[in-house]
Amino acid sequence: MIRHPSQERPERMAPRSTSAPSHSAAPLHVVQLLGGGSAGTGAHVRSLSAGLVARGVRVTVGAAPSAERRYGFTAAGARFVPVPVKTTPPAVGVIGAMCADADLVHAHGMRAGLLAALTLRRRAVPLVVTWHTRSTAPGLRSRLRALTEHCVARSATVVLGTTSDLVDRARAHGARDARLAPVALPAARRREEAEPDKIRAELGAVDRPLLVTEARLVRSGSLDVLLTAARAWRRLTPQPVLAVAGDGPERAALQRRIDREALPVRLLGRGTDAATLLRDADVALLVARWAGRAPLAEEALRRGVPLVATAVGGVPEVVGDAAVLVPYGDPGALGTAVSGLLADAPRRARLSDAGRGRAGSWPTEDTTVAQVLAVYDELALRG
Template identity: 60%
Template sequence: MSHLSSQPSQGRSPLRTVQVLGGGSAGSSVHVRSLAGGLVARGVRVTVCAPPELDERYGFTAAGAQFVPVPRRADPVSVAALRAACADADLVHAHGLHAAVRSSLARGKSGTPRRTPLVVTWHTRAYAEGARAHLLRLIERRVARASAVVLGTSSDLVDRARSRGARDARLAPIAFPAPRRPVAPGHDDPDRLKHQARAELGAVERPLLLAVGSLEPHRGYDTLLDAARAWLRLDPVPLLVVAGEGPERGALQRRIDTEGLPVRLVGRRDDVPELLTAADVALLPSRWESRSVLAHEALHAGVPLVATAVGGLPELVGDAAELVPYGDARALARAVEVLLANPGRRAWLRAEGLAQAATWPTEDETVAQILSVYDELTQPLVR
């Protein structure tokens, strides 16, 4: 197999790719930012099509990509804008189901003389019930069959794509940048920064637990609040901080107020690395996760992690986290209590987390793997 280098071959134009984001989850957006920077550095022309607010948040143009604002809607105007952006592309790479459906529409009709190859990365899985579940299966089947290659960020996503009829489905774990070390102007003392973060949250003389993610039903926050009720009997009572926004905020806050739970909802935060390094334990109670950003950051930062044994999490963290069944508040509460009472176990998990993080693919390795897929689809076979 030939591989694209940082410079186009003599007489060849640079490879032109379009990266398409739908809703722009944190994981997929950070990945596309990393991928765009790596591809541009190798001489690839990259256009990112995404909702307009995402460029300012994630910096695609700062990475050297052209940015085309395309609203998340699938209306004719949005599809037309995406079709124009994809018109001269050698390859289209969609991230997520919604982006993949729109990208498939934008590439034109099947059987046309020039059918641009479509690569789709499945970063996560959607949930639906009843008639919506049937519709979701149809959408997944359509996306799987329209794609030249489906890349799954965890093994179960690869299996899911194959079950939906993908011709070619491969495991492609993604790499996130190692979290930046928090630095305050004029201060570089990690202990001081940690104390400042804990003081701001109200956890100076009590353990600090941190969960990060959108406030949606599949995140498992109801179970987390059930566990928080059990922590009321501890001395001192730990403070649970949840960073994120979403439709469940009102219901969660009512429970916190009614039950007097030791929980603070702090909304969307830009200082998650600072919060994480201040935490004693990170929590991930989701119904399903693949390559969780929080899991990446927690292990990189040496923060003990308690997570549900779902999706791609077991293969991501190995033995470097405490894994509990999804929806089991008693197991979740007990795992945290044991960690808080056992400094030796926390120190062991810190060391194991750093060792596990060192085994994950680097950003450069991830870009090289994606580029090899592009190479297969856009260049003639070498005999």
């Protein structure tokens, strides 16, 4: 068992041993299991793996083959094992072999948590599961998701929720030990512009306010709310431009609606980097039925871009008073909030300062690693 006495110990975590380390002991071996979650989850696992390796922990990451190309886990010092994408017996077999000498398994997300629970059901290996997000899918998919959450919550030794509502959800599903453990999402890489205002020029927003969001291009849900809200912005002078980063199967149908209603919206498609767009944005929009520590919201506040967001999930907890919050599913409230913000430069300036201040209060990557290590040490001591 290795000790990490120099690491910060959050008060909510159990006290850790202060005994001297055993220099002959083998390093702790932790398996990080990623189930193909969001970009934020993958970036967190990469950051966590690098921090653990730097502190003497042996880390193996199991994920879809594409995850290694995207995040570079081996460059962070971890061993990478490709895991089949589907939840199948072969996937369980690969994970079982990967965990043969593991001291602890840390799964991220529901699919990874379920695979780990199936693999470890007859093994006395502690299982930590981080809940990064939740599904809002309706009908049968919602019921299947609830069954998965119930199984994962009851199988995990400890559930870590990135927001308080996820902790409450885990407890409602029977988690024995559920704790709040906010994660630090690495800041997006800042790219230098070749020319000033190049992005604004390409979007036709040199002399117009630029609104930035990201969304999956489907005709129901959040983007439908955004497009309906955009009707109110047609009357503004100058008329703003809403740039939407993201792709999806219904782009053509959405573009037809935009053209038919003459909405000031640009669908930018695959490969567009929302973080890069934020560099030139006047206002950022996060419109979601549920969100936790949304990368778009966090990057907007870091950059001092005024944010209008739906008051759902963990968003109020993350942004505090540093954003304008509106109800989900109310395009009138969204349209009015954006219009009012565009007309009030002093308020935008106050939100910009408040956003940077709020971002400075969030956990850092180092404190996130320290919190996770405290949990690992506690579970190793129990064993």
